[in-house]
Amino acid sequence: MDLDDTPEQAAYRAQVRGWLDEHKSKAPVIQGPGAIQDEDEIVAARRAWQGKLAEGGLAGVTWPKEYGGQGLGPIEQVICNQEIARAKVPGILDAIGVGMLGPTIIAHGSDEQKSRYLGPMLHGDEVWCQLFSEPAAGSDLAAVQTRARQQDDGGWRLSGQKVWTTNAQFASYGLLLARTDADVPKHKGLTMFIVPMDAEGVTVRGLRQISGEAEFNEVFFDDVALAPDAVVGGVGNGWGTALTTLMYERVTIGLGGEGMGYNSIRFAAAIAADEHARRDPEVRHQLGEIASELLAVRFTGYRTLTALQKGQIPGPEAGLAKVTIVNGAIKAGDLIADVVGPDALSEDSEWAYMISFLPGLKSAGGTEEILRNTIGERVLGLPPEPRLDKGIPFSELRSKEGAAA
């Protein structure tokens, strides 16, 4: 049992650190003094920086070499992330594309798709977004209603709405899950598409959240024309393709918990700053409970890494770490605001931002309730919730729901 690098990992770490030492002066400053203010300039600078990282082999660490990656394992990816954080430079801009969507195309895409899209994605020349969730399809993702209808020439026409789309405002492409057959049960009638975000009929609108900022978007599709070769992984196979993306999402979350900044020492520092609070038994008790659980998640992450290193793939139980992090951070936000008072809720306070962000994060990547259902069934082996949609064609399901409502 140890947390040390193997000699090979240490050598890789040294190599990454060496590259960063040499190039970090060219990294864009996006936080703190001297930071770029203009949103468009930030995006442009971060795209260029992603290109640099890709040239240096610090992007797509786990991608196969034939697609421009390094062909290394998840441990090296984590080492790379740690070194980037240590160098205090931004990571890649398109973490969603490179971390989740690229690997999906590698697994399910055609040779033409791989050679056309992967290179520009990796280098930040073309940013991608994930077009899965809809206003009425989140935890029950297979309920998507965005409809793609095949035309006589083999092409498709796409109509519907997606939501919670990060980076859509500057993305070149999106990976989109659409319904192509409503007359079969819902998981069977889905197909995955590549959608050019500059196509006619695509509208992107910022979605303001509790904080007042718009970090996500709504995306509308009004009779958008897609070429026959926009399909990824075959018509009717969209659910299987989506599961690949979601598996990579779990890996990303499982390895990135600490990266969100919800860690025990940051919260303890906020309490320690108040002479009275740091001695108050009730405050200490709450801090101790919150911090213990957040510390646990750090080591759950190391256990996940160990499993990945042995070639195992994280199961749905990785979702429990997310539940712990989000609920721990919510309690920490409450505690710190109780200690600090209304100033914790001033618009420029880091705590106000965190407190605003967390209620939404609770549902991101699946609500806590659906995660607990999945884990209860798939990990503990409890019987499934009775379902009313099994084996029923999607079109009938919709009319049944309409009648019930």
Added chain:
Amino acid sequence: MNLSLSDEQVFLREAARGALSRFKTLEAAREAGDGEEGALPDLWPAACEAGWPGLLIDEAHGGAGLDAFDAMLVLGECGRVLAGVPLLGHLPATAILGESPSAAEFMADLASGERRAAYLPAQPPTDAESRWSADPRSGLARAPLPLAGAPGGDGRVALTGSFAFVPDAPGADVLVGVAEQDGRAIGVAVLADAPGVKVEPVRRYDATRSLGHVSLQDAPAVVLDAPEAALAGAWHLAQALIAAESLGSVETALEVSVAYANERFTFGRAIGSYQAVKHSLTEILRQLDNGRSLLYYAGWARNGAPDEFALAASAARSVGGRALDHAARTMISVHGGIGATWEHDAPLYFRRAQLSRRLLGGTAGATDRVAGELIAQAA
């Protein structure tokens, strides 16, 4: 990076499970709860046969030379079946003696189990409380450590004071702990049959837990040359061990509850298909998994990052203790009325949870130390 069990550790755990399965520990716990004298099996011979008394003692002194994490695996197996193996008292005591060069000659007997030790729990200072302290008989105020007089002609000191609710004290041959001498904490060892030593067995709520009040009146003690860090380390080790033991009990509570939720039907469905039941069972799993991760942290930190051992072990105790509290209550509620009766094992785990929470400084004390360690780090 390797945070998983080695083949040897898997073997150690399986062997422990096998050794304990030869005893009907739960039946015995119920009979003992009924007041039947001598119902609890003496598990020390089995522990000696398995080599557990010497788990933390160097091979040169007849022990297995293993790490705290290995000991936690064994305690976890004890917790699964509520086996009263007196390791919670013995192992922290051997950890202190193992760092006391002058005690070397006693180690072989302690490693073989020929002689059994019990640890006199002494809580090291925190950021908020600058003195060492012992668990009180009653109330929130911490108790003072016994005082050690000036060394006599034979180099021994006279100890006067008491320790309340000492795990595994009854029947122990030697008592090892911390006393105060001229305002300083020193390690001490005293034979249980020495003049002035009284060990009063006490039973509280959980018949499987052996406890004793130890009182010392001018009792002749050997002063140990263990460094103060080793004295503090024994307290943190005890926290990690009781955490591991608690999490073992949580494993059983979860397994039994999941099995019942699959087979018990109401309104035409297995109760485990109801979200309310399913979610409370996944909550046990969440807390169990967090606790396991912290056992790894504590096991690694004891040698790999000694400065973090207090934080890691306290966090493990905090999460492990709360996990057992929650699991024991959920086990009862998932089973419905039967879970609250003597017919079922659930009350045995509930009693274990209730008492464990209040021993060795209490789960709340460990939670406070987590806060204190982090506040000190942040300041």
